[in-house]
Amino acid sequence: MTFLGMPTAPPGVGQLRQEAPFPVAAARALDDSQLRRNLGHATSTIRAKRAAAVAEVPDWQELRAAGAAIKDDVLAHLDRYLLQLEEQVTARGGTVHWAADANEANQIVADLIHTTGETSVVKVKSMATQEIGLNEALAAAGIEATETDLAELIVQLGHDRPSHILVPAIHRNRNQIRDIFLREMPDAPAQLSDEPAELAAAARAHLRRKFLAAQVAISGANFAIAETGTLAVVESEGNGRMCLTLPRTLITVMGIEKILPSWRDLEVFLQLLPRSSTAERMNPYTSMWSGAVEGQDFHLVLLDNGRTATLADPRGRAALRCIRCSACLNVCPVYERTGGHAYGSVYPGPIGAVLSPQLTGVADNPDLPFASSLCGACYEVCPVAIDIPSMLVHLRSRVVDYKGRTPEAAAMHGLAWTMSDPRRWTWALRAGRAGRLLGRHHDRIRHLPGPLAAWTSSRDLPRPPRQTFRDWWRSR
Amino acid sequence: MRAALFVTCLVDGVVPQVAKATVRVLERVGVTVDMPFQQTCCGQMHVNTGYPREAIPLVRNHVAAFEGYEAIVVPSGSCTAAIRHQHADVARLAGDAALAAAAEAIAARTWELSEFLVDVLGVTDVGAYFPHRVTYHPTCHSLRLLRVGQRPLRLLRAVQGIDLVELPGAEQCCGFGGTFALKNPAVSAAMLADKIAAMRRTGAEFATAGDASCLLHIGGGLTRLSTGIGTRHLAEILAVTRRER
Numbered sequence: 001m002t003f004l005g006m007p008t009a010p011p012g013v014g015q016l017r018q019e020a021p022f023p024v025a026a027a028r029a030l031d032d033s034q035l036r037r038n039l040g041h042a043t044s045t046i047r048a049k050r051a052a053a054v055a056e057v058p059d060w061q062e063l064r065a066a067g068a069a070i071k072d073d074v075l076a077h078l079d080r081y082l083l084q085l086e087e088q089v090t091a092r093g094g095t096v097h098w099a100a101d102a103n104e105a106n107q108i109v110a111d112l113i114h115t116t117g118e119t120s121v122v123k124v125k126s127m128a129t130q131e132i133g134l135n136e137a138l139a140a141a142g143i144e145a146t147e148t149d150l151a152e153l154i155v156q157l158g159h160d161r162p163s164h165i166l167v168p169a170i171h172r173n174r175n176q177i178r179d180i181f182l183r184e185m186p187d188a189p190a191q192l193s194d195e196p197a198e199l200a201a202a203a204r205a206h207l208r209r210k211f212l213a214a215q216v217a218i219s220g221a222n223f224a225i226a227e228t229g230t231l232a233v234v235e236s237e238g239n240g241r242m243c244l245t246l247p248r249t250l251i252t253v254m255g256i257e258k259i260l261p262s263w264r265d266l267e268v269f270l271q272l273l274p275r276s277s278t279a280e281r282m283n284p285y286t287s288m289w290s291g292a293v294e295g296q297d298f299h300l301v302l303l304d305n306g307r308t309a310t311l312a313d314p315r316g317r318a319a320l321r322c323i324r325c326s327a328c329l330n331v332c333p334v335y336e337r338t339g340g341h342a343y344g345s346v347y348p349g350p351i352g353a354v355l356s357p358q359l360t361g362v363a364d365n366p367d368l369p370f371a372s373s374l375c376g377a378c379y380e381v382c383p384v385a386i387d388i389p390s391m392l393v394h395l396r397s398r399v400v401d402y403k404g405r406t407p408e409a410a411a412m413h414g415l416a417w418t419m420s421d422p423r424r425w426t427w428a429l430r431a432g433r434a435g436r437l438l439g440r441h442h443d444r445i446r447h448l449p450g451p452l453a454a455w456t457s458s459r460d461l462p463r464p465p466r467q468t469f470r471d472w473w474r475s476r
Numbered sequence: 477m478r479a480a481l482f483v484t485c486l487v488d489g490v491v492p493q494v495a496k497a498t499v500r501v502l503e504r505v506g507v508t509v510d511m512p513f514q515q516t517c518c519g520q521m522h523v524n525t526g527y528p529r530e531a532i533p534l535v536r537n538h539v540a541a542f543e544g545y546e547a548i549v550v551p552s553g554s555c556t557a558a559i560r561h562q563h564a565d566v567a568r569l570a571g572d573a574a575l576a577a578a579a580e581a582i583a584a585r586t587w588e589l590s591e592f593l594v595d596v597l598g599v600t601d602v603g604a605y606f607p608h609r610v611t612y613h614p615t616c617h618s619l620r621l622l623r624v625g626q627r628p629l630r631l632l633r634a635v636q637g638i639d640l641v642e643l644p645g646a647e648q649c650c651g652f653g654g655t656f657a658l659k660n661p662a663v664s665a666a667m668l669a670d671k672i673a674a675m676r677r678t679g680a681e682f683a684t685a686g687d688a689s690c691l692l693h694i695g696g697g698l699t700r701l702s703t704g705i706g707t708r709h710l711a712e713i714l715a716v717t718r719r720e721r
Contacts, residue, residue, distance in 0.1 A: 374653055413530055419485065
């Protein structure tokens with residue numbers, strides 16, 4: 001139940017909405033052999049590694065429960081923690097900005113950069129800035145943003161969109177990456193091979209020049225500690241460390257749900273996150289800063305963009321516990337086959353299917369809650385125990401309420417009416433025997449009419465029996 | 477011991493042989509089976525498709541149908557999970573606390589077939605004989621919502637003559653997902669294709685599971701492709717003896 005007037009992510013900016021109906025976009029992705037191969041390989045590899053990394057921790061379930069409890073406390077007292085964070089960041093020389101939505105956040109960041117007189121910035125990998133379409137907004141304001149995370153760079157150079165939260169170029173293989181570098185990176189060596197080490201070296205040389213020239217950097221944040229105003233970025237390549245320390249101005253855009261109350265709470269999440277995301281015991285680089293370092297300007301942009309609306313739904317708000325680890329994507333049988341682009345939103349997979357429709361309102365993402373077989377694999381691996389299947393089912397009812405009178409609703413209502421009375425149901429079961437006609441040639445049904453044709457597009461249906469079970473029991 | 481059978485709507489109308497087999501197994505191990513005729517459907521399809529309000533009369537009917545029985549057996553992991561994890565919620569949606577309490581009480585007396593045999597009766601060998609190569613698919617709701625674990629496999633291993641082979645990637649969903657199969661037919665088919673490929677690698681003659689719904693989907697794909705692999709519900713394998721086919 002989103003209340004009227006509550007800020008949701010505005011349309012026309014950023015990337016949170018399905019562009020085509022999910023079943024259509026998914027069917028297109030399913031036919032892409034290269035994509036299927038790349039995704040199948042990558043997800044099955046990381047799945048196995050994660051399982052091993054998690055199995056090493058004897059108190060994993062307790063950690064998971066602690067992670068969920070800490071996040072729930074943050075969400076229940078967000079008003080208090082946000083003000084505390086603002087106070088602490090300000091006291092340490094930073095400036096805090098509040099953005100109700102993507103447009104406001106983009107405007108704030110563009111204005112801050114204009115004030116510095118710079119026209120180019122370097123970026124740390126950040127989902128929040130992908131969500132609000134910051135790069136596009138900055139380009140429109142005459143500012144060039146360079147992604148410095150290797151996979152984000154591949155996506156940016158390829159004029160592409162991320163297809164995974166953690167591994168945005170998961171849909172690409174090394175051959176495709178070499179082609180992108182040769183085409184789009186002016187300083188790439190002409191003899192570049194598709195060896196991972198050579199590709200990384202080319203990107204490294206390219207990025208090194210950007211780092212040394214940059215005066216402004218933009219980051220997201222994995223965590224923000226309210227008690228000290230400390231921000232934390234967790235990464236694997238060291239590009240984040242470069243961006244956070246070299247430029248004179250640092251601008252961090254962060255969703256308001258990223259808060260942790262205290263340093264002690266960070267201990268839980270620095271165990272949960274690396275093992276769940278990259279299957280590492282500890283990630284290579286954890287950068288933390290409290291306010292502005294001497295000689296540096298620091299700005300923190302706190303982003304709502306539909307989060308308050310999400311918080312208003314008691315059965316949907318746990319989606320805001322998410323720490324963007326991607327474990328649910330990697331185990332999802334739907335994501336594994338369709339990839340992230342089919343979901344439209346920068347948040348794909350199971351978490352995207354519950355988060356995106358809440359940030360935008362279900363009217364703008366009506367297919368996503370249905371893009372799941374409810375197999376439950378996502379809930380099992382979620383490090384903050386988000387019951388994604390139950391949430392999907394809840395959001396489905398919100399979509400049904402929004403759509404109102406549809407042929408499907410009429411059919412479901414009629415079926416419920418029939419099934420709520422044993423006599424009506426007994427007769428309906430007997431009437432089902434008429435289906436025997438459809439299966440008279442093959443002893444199974446190969447073509448069903450109307451919407452049920454979706455079943456027989458790839459599956460037979462057994463020929464209905466001569467006698468229902470209840471009739472057999474009566475005659476026994 | 478007496479137990480009431482919750483047939484489930486799908487088994488009643490489409491694959492009644494599954495319920496007949498369940499009755500045979502239960503009677504063979506000494507259970508007196510009751511068949512409450514007021515039963516219809518657990519309402520899971522309504523809830524999972526976004527129509528929880530339409531499920532209210534179904535939950536009400538289910539509670540009325542089974543209120544007087546001490547043990548209820550279901551040849552379906554998914555319907556058992558709906559009774560355990562959804563019924564009380566649906567009743568609360570109706571604002572009916574008494575119905576919620578009654579639904580919870582019934583859920584506490586409801587068992588999926590393998591749970592009932594292994595946990596309640598303490599039986600793993602039901603005297604079955606099935607001289608075929610069989611592979612077992614642990615359906616998602618049995619696996620993750622009920623956590624039936626090894627119970628179906630323990631029952632299958634005790635079957636005489638059976639050649640039980642492990643299914644590669646067994647814990648991956650088959651792609652059924654209720655109305656998911658109709659709303660996302662292409663993704664559902666892609667998942668089914670991989671499940672079928674895994675089944676073919678086992679060389680099994682039969683694929684088995686504890687859910688007739690998933691088997692309807694898997695079996696529909698197996699016959700469409702003329703794979704020659706048949707499907708048998710767990711109860712159908714347990715029902716066969718040396719004397720009775």
